[in-house]
Amino acid sequence: MALTDGSLVSIKGFLRTLSPVDQVGADARAAMLATRSIKTASKRWAIDMAISMIDLTTLEGADTKGKVKAICNKAIRPDSTDSTVPHVGAICVYNDMVSVARKHLDASGGSQIPVAAVSTAFPSGRASLEVKERDTKDAIANGATEIDMVIDRGAFLSGDLEKVYSEIVYIKSLCEGKAHLKVILETGELVTYDNVRKASFLAMAAGADFIKTSTGKISPAATAPVVLVMLEAVRDYYQMTGQRIGVKPAGGIRTTKDAIKQLVLVKETAGEEWLNPELFRIGASALLNDLLLQRKKLTSGHYEGPNYVTLD
Amino acid sequence: MANSSPRLDVKKTYKLFIGGAFPRSESGRTYEVKNSEGLFIANPSLASRKDLRDSVVAARAAQDGWGSATAFNRGQILYRIAEMMEGRTSQFVDEIVALEGVTQTAAKKQVEDAVDLWVWYSGWCDKIGAIYGSTNAVSGSFYNFTIPESLGVVATFAPTKPSLLGLVQAIAPVLAGGNTLIAIASEKYPLPAITLSEVIGTSDVPRGVVNILTGSSAELAPWVGSHMDIDGVDASGLTASQEKNLRVAGADNLKRIFRFKESQSPARVLAFMENKTVWHPIGV
Numbered sequence: 010m011a012l013t014d015g016s017l018v019s020i021k022g023f024l025r026t027l028s029p030v031d032q033v034g035a036d037a038r039a040a041m042l043a044t045r046s047i048k049t050a051s052k053r054w055a056i057d058m059a060i061s062m063i064d065l066t067t068l069e070g071a072d073t074k075g076k077v078k079a080i081c082n083k084a085i086r087p088d089s090t091d092s093t094v095p096h097v098g099a100i101c102v103y104n105d106m107v108s109v110a111r112k113h114l115d116a117s118g119g120s121q122i123p124v125a126a127v128s129t130a131f132p133s134g135r136a137s138l139e140v141k142e143r144d145t146k147d148a149i150a151n152g153a154t155e156i157d158m159v160i161d162r163g164a165f166l167s168g169d170l171e172k173v174y175s176e177i178v179y180i181k182s183l184c185e186g187k188a189h190l191k192v193i194l195e196t197g198e199l200v201t202y203d204n205v206r207k208a209s210f211l212a213m214a215a216g217a218d219f220i221k222t223s224t225g226k227i228s229p230a231a232t233a234p235v236v237l238v239m240l241e242a243v244r245d246y247y248q249m250t251g252q253r254i255g256v257k258p259a260g261g262i263r264t265t266k267d268a269i270k271q272l273v274l275v276k277e278t279a280g281e282e283w284l285n286p287e288l289f290r291i292g293a294s295a296l297l298n299d300l301l302l303q304r305k306k307l308t309s310g311h312y313e314g315p316n317y318v319t320l321d
Numbered sequence: 322m323a324n325s326s327p328r329l330d331v332k333k334t335y336k337l338f339i340g341g342a343f344p345r346s347e348s349g350r351t352y353e354v355k356n357s358e359g360l361f362i363a364n365p366s367l368a369s370r371k372d373l374r375d376s377v378v379a380a381r382a383a384q385d386g387w388g389s390a391t392a393f394n395r396g397q398i399l400y401r402i403a404e405m406m407e408g409r410t411s412q413f414v415d416e417i418v419a420l421e422g423v424t425q426t427a428a429k430k431q432v433e434d435a436v437d438l439w440v441w442y443s444g445w446c447d448k449i450g451a452i453y454g455s456t457n458a459v460s461g462s463f464y465n466f467t468i469p470e471s472l473g474v475v476a477t478f479a480p481t482k483p484s485l486l487g488l489v490q491a492i493a494p495v496l497a498g499g500n501t502l503i504a505i506a507s508e509k510y511p512l513p514a515i516t517l518s519e520v521i522g523t524s525d526v527p528r529g530v531v532n533i534l535t536g537s538s539a540e541l542a543p544w545v546g547s548h549m550d551i552d553g554v555d556a557s558g559l560t561a562s563q564e565k566n567l568r569v570a571g572a573d574n575l576k577r578i579f580r581f582k583e584s585q586s587p588a589r590v591l592a593f594m595e596n597k598t599v600w601h602p603i604g605v
Contacts, residue, residue, distance in 0.1 A: 310547070311544070311547030311548060311549065311570075312370075312373075312374050312377070312544065312547070312548040312549060312550065313549045313550070314377075314381070314548070314549040314550025315381070315550065316549070316550070317549060
């Protein structure tokens, strides 16, 4: 069942049917869920779940092949002293590092870990469709099985929803059968929760497999209320269409506490079906070390220090 | 309106000092402190192991900046603490008299000694390297220097009495050496330590360099010992059995644990410093 035929009139008509977001209510609900106390046994489970959901990310101008290989090693075996730690959800890198990551993972026993590439002129999205097409095809050809595309925020904010929609549809057609498509809304630039909700539905209707909060280059990034609004959107979309879309908060999630708060949001908003790496990912780099430190603390019974995990 | 009713006292809430802020214990716990006559006077926070953990994170984050500040700058800041303390003398005296039951004169002497001790250690900041460092003769065309540098994050257990002077004796040398610290205050007489945290909060000491916890030494000591990110401990205020447990827990992570006899000595600064030796070619 197509929710819209892609014309501006039809998109607008569809988005008008969405209920608006109660901003105060969303803030309060996210803050209330963040106060929940997590007991030790659940914490152990939550830490392992969070590790397996991480899209271990390096998106720096200064990325080298060596650094990408190092994070691949860490993705396969996050804690070199403890083989019971699960591997992470995926590696997320720039286009030109995809083949480096894929080859290194395959050669090091990490063939089960997918490589995600940021695409479509990440992070700004300011390029012609031809460039975005080439960017995406290139990443897929190099072995990326997940594509993280950015939407054109300028077009979205100026009301050119048709352009945003058609770009997602087009990129999705390039990915079909070869790669998962994650659509980055860059919520820090969308200003209101209503816009976040609209952009979420626009992306899902256009064929996104995942909706992702942010590029990580803009602050604020994955705040709890924004993630709540997006989780409500995927829940409502599931009720409308019977199709489950994933959510990926990225940027600003640095501590175990932050990660566990995200898991509570998922459980209480979208439901337990979303508590798996197929439907929920966390885009992060520094977070993994904090999760490992907390996990070590649970195992050893004493507080750990940053000297005992790898440098980022 | 007639001004007939007496003014209500504004009572102070005694809180912890972590990362430059004054939070209550995350556990929400407090304990009762009584004066020398056994009457209730305050409810300070009873710090938990999680407060300790948060303090260590704050101290570790501050260590780079404090350890690499120039020795001259650290000396200025320690002197500034003395200046700020001087202005609070009467508050310290009142607290010491109420808790320890000593005379006004004895309490005043204790505060003055504590202020003077800050001045004394502030002077050591830029002299310790010159006096205890060395240039070493080596067989080759190299200059070879040995310079003491800060150890890292240190925890101190202050003796019960004298409540203020004992605390300053413990923390001033640790700071002079460029370490950041977590001070566990005198359990029975914690109020001067809390007032000292307010002094430190207004003395240009970067946040996180000094963290002060009130509560049970016996409860916190094993967690201090086993914490992998605390490099040294001044155990002078612990009982023999508490110290033994601390040493057992600290053996696994090679923690430097000391109990000092001297109340005022450059040896207390050096205890929490490590020697770095540098080779430098001659004539290049």
